[in-house]
Amino acid sequence: QGMMQSMMSGMHGMMHQHIAIQYKNVAQAERPLAIPPILTPTEQEGNHVTYSLTAQQGETELLDGHRTQTLGYNGAMLGPVLRLTKGQQVTMKLSNRLDEPTTFHWHGLKVDSDADGGPHNAVQPGEDKTVQFTVDQQAATLWYHPHYMGNTARQVYQGLAGLILVEDSQEAALPLPRTYGVDDIPLVIQDRYFTEDGRIDYNAVSNPDGTQGDVLIVNGTVKPYITTKSHWVRYRIVNGSNASNFDVALSGHHNFYQVASDGGLLTRPVSLTTLRLSPGERAEIVVDMSQYKVGETAQVTVNGATALAVRIADVADTVAFSPDMALTTIAPLPESDTLATLPRKHIELQGMGPMVSINGRTFSMERIDEQAVFGTQEIWEVTNPSTMMGGMIHPFHMHGVQFRILSRNGQTPPAQEQGWKDTVLVNPDEKVELLVRYERKGVFMFHCHILEHEENGMMGQFEVK
Ligand code: C2O
Numbered sequence: 203q204g205m206m207q208s209m210m211s212g213m214h215g216m217m218h219q220h221i222a223i224q225y226k227n228v229a230q231a232e233r234p235l236a237i238p239p240i241l242t243p244t245e246q247e248g249n250h251v252t253y254s255l256t257a258q259q260g261e262t263e264l265l266d267g268h269r270t271q272t273l274g275y276n277g278a279m280l281g282p283v284l285r286l287t288k289g290q291q292v293t294m295k296l297s298n299r300l301d302e303p304t305t306f307h308w309h310g311l312k313v314d315s316d317a318d319g320g321p322h323n324a325v326q327p328g329e330d331k332t333v334q335f336t337v338d339q340q341a342a343t344l345w346y347h348p349h350y351m352g353n354t355a356r357q358v359y360q361g362l363a364g365l366i367l368v369e370d371s372q373e374a375a376l377p378l379p380r381t382y383g384v385d386d387i388p389l390v391i392q393d394r395y396f397t398e399d400g401r402i403d404y405n406a407v408s409n410p411d412g413t414q415g416d417v418l419i420v421n422g423t424v425k426p427y428i429t430t431k432s433h434w435v436r437y438r439i440v441n442g443s444n445a446s447n448f449d450v451a452l453s454g455h456h457n458f459y460q461v462a463s464d465g466g467l468l469t470r471p472v473s474l475t476t477l478r479l480s481p482g483e484r485a486e487i488v489v490d491m492s493q494y495k496v497g498e499t500a501q502v503t504v505n506g507a508t509a510l511a512v513r514i515a516d517v518a519d520t521v522a523f524s525p526d527m528a529l530t531t532i533a534p535l536p537e538s539d540t541l542a543t544l545p546r547k548h549i550e551l552q553g554m555g556p557m558v559s560i561n562g563r564t565f566s567m568e569r570i571d572e573q574a575v576f577g578t579q580e581i582w583e584v585t586n587p588s589t590m591m592g593g594m595i596h597p598f599h600m601h602g603v604q605f606r607i608l609s610r611n612g613q614t615p616p617a618q619e620q621g622w623k624d625t626v627l628v629n630p631d632e633k634v635e636l637l638v639r640y641e642r643k644g645v646f647m648f649h650c651h652i653l654e655h656e657e658n659g660m661m662g663q664f665e666v667k
């Protein structure tokens with residue numbers, strides 16, 4: 203049996219479709235990292251803010267001397283940062299100036315499903331739509347992207363994605379780097395294949411098992427660099443790729459501190475040398491730049507390749523960050539006898555490529571797969587059995603909630619996974635238990651965040667009422 207098992211795992215290795223890609227070093231000069239602008243409200247009255255977001259077509263020069271068609275929000279590619287404050291009432295004026303339907307999904311934001319921007323919330327070409335919601339969750343790094351069934355993967359690959367920063371007074375009082383674009387740097391990391399003439403052409407490179415790329419782009423910049431003068435630098439990292447798992451590390455194998463997961467702050471900084479993020483996941487990390495020499499160029503790496511060059515001009519102290527400080531309190535998990543009484547839902551992630559499903563079914567807009575009662579909590583048991591055909595990581599995402607990871611294969615998850623999450627990496631042959639509390643109403647998606655798996659039906663709906 204042991205031999206059978208090692209044979210099987212050998213096969214999984216071989217048949218694994220998502221071997222970490224070796225990213226290319228593009229032969230052109232480094233460019234300053236694009237810092238997405240913070241969106242200015244079109245109206246603001248006390249606690250009520252109004253923003254306008256338009257999905258549109260554009261052209262971008264990603265590679266020197268080559269222009270490519272891209273999609274963006276209020277611009278040619280990617281989008282501005284939506285900076286929201288806990289407690290705010292937000293009106294979003296959405297416009298679709300694409301020539302095909304799209305939606306505006308706020309990934310990680312706890313809103314009722316009518317404002318969530320899932321597949322039911324189509325905005326047709328030429329249409330304007332308004333949604334409203336109240337921000338009722340703690341400070342966090344979230345993101346937004348389209349979610350129209352059949353268009354999601356292509357539209358994201360062509361450039362539709364943006365950051366959401368939720369702020370609150372508790373986080374604002376902490377000595378964390380917080381000067382946007384200076385020592386608080388957003389990193390929306392993606393990978394793209396380019397055609398020989400330097401274009402992004404989704405249809406030419408799309409893969410039913412997830413479309414990757416051999417060039418890293420960060421905030422839409424190829425070969426980006428920043429110059430820093432700060433002792434402590436915070437990165438808000440989004441894995442905005444369609445399908446790639448990113449192992450984020452620092453040159454010199456230095457450690458760094460993860461301070462937040464998908465849904466907000468961890469209880470205290472967690473020292474890491476590698477951070478694995480699957481598609482859709484976010485993390486905030488704080489890096490001690492005094493581990494490097496002034497004048498040196500450090501790197502943030504992804505799967506061993508340079509994602510960002512960091513030119514160190516100085517390491518002056520700007521905030522009194524300490525790796526030992528307490529960041530927040532997170533409600534303790536229920537005792538095991540309470541957990542034992544909670545209802546369970548079973549989610550089996552199945553297949554690869556075009557043959558993916560959840561619990562043996564592919565997505566239907568017309569079918570509610572799971573029912574849930576508002577205000578209650580349940581355990582979602584998510585499994586990812588491998589087969590003779592192999593196995594792969596599936597990032598499992600839920601709308602309308604932030605959950606906690608109770609266990610991975612029966613074991614307590616590592617410290618950096620003990621905070622709030624909305625997307626969880628599920629390894630082949632793993633069982634992950636999630637504690638889910640239903641605090642928003644409506645019909646919500648749960649799905650694999652490999653966007654092509656989602657498009658191929660690896661998605662279901664749960665209704666909270
Ligand atoms: Cu990031 Cu259902 O999505």
Ligand code: CU
Pocket residue numbers: 307308309310599600601
């Ligand atoms: Cu989402």
Ligand code: CU
Pocket residue numbers: 558595596597650651652655660
């Ligand atoms: Cu998947």
